[in-house]
Amino acid sequence: MSDTDELSVLAEATRYLFQSLLLVREADLSAPTPCQDWDLRRLLRHVRSSLADVADVLAMRGFDRGSGTEPGAADGSDPVAALRTGIVDFLLASTSLPTAGRWCEIQGRSLPAKIVVYVAAIEMVLHAWDIAQACRIDRPIPSELASALLCVSPPLAEAGLAGHVFAEPLASATTATPSDQLLALFGRKPTCR
Secondary structure (H helix, E strand, O other): HHHHHHHHHHHHHHHHHHHOOOOHHHHHHHOOOOOOOOEEEHHHHHHHHHHHHHHHHHHHOOOHHHOOOOOOOOOOOOHHHHHHHHHHHHHHHHHOOOOOEEEEEEEEEEEHHHHHHHHHHHHHHHHHHHHHOOOOOOOOHHHHHHHHHHHHHHHHHHHEEEOOEOOOOOOEEEEEHHHHHHHHHHOOOOOOO
């Protein structure tokens, strides 16, 4: 895929996440999510923290997973507003530096910067779906976006995203939509439609 494809996928992932954030109401923040034992407030803070980590990696600042702090966790700030700000910060970091030919270090592993951007897009898309589920709304991942992410996801899932960062993969039917295939690859059971 070209850099244009990468930025296009990132733009679509961002749009999907922003649209899911529009669904969140104050009363939803304590709702359970598909992420086991997490409520929506914790999930929103996690997404913000993850995007900040990826932005640091892309800016070659590295990150410390051991800190355990999620932005806004202690200060009582609005987690939706904080995540919106985090998305903008991530976009500025991911689009201000060229990714072609660059490599990034993540916990001792070297990955092409372009792949790091795709990891962030996967994080945004899967958690955008989780957010909608917590708000009791079925929002399938747009087919074109899911298909683009499926092109890069299997090796990432095998490299440790599935079963480590996300839940273990689930089987999906051969007739499953691209959305359902992507969700299953990262341990999510699609809602019956």
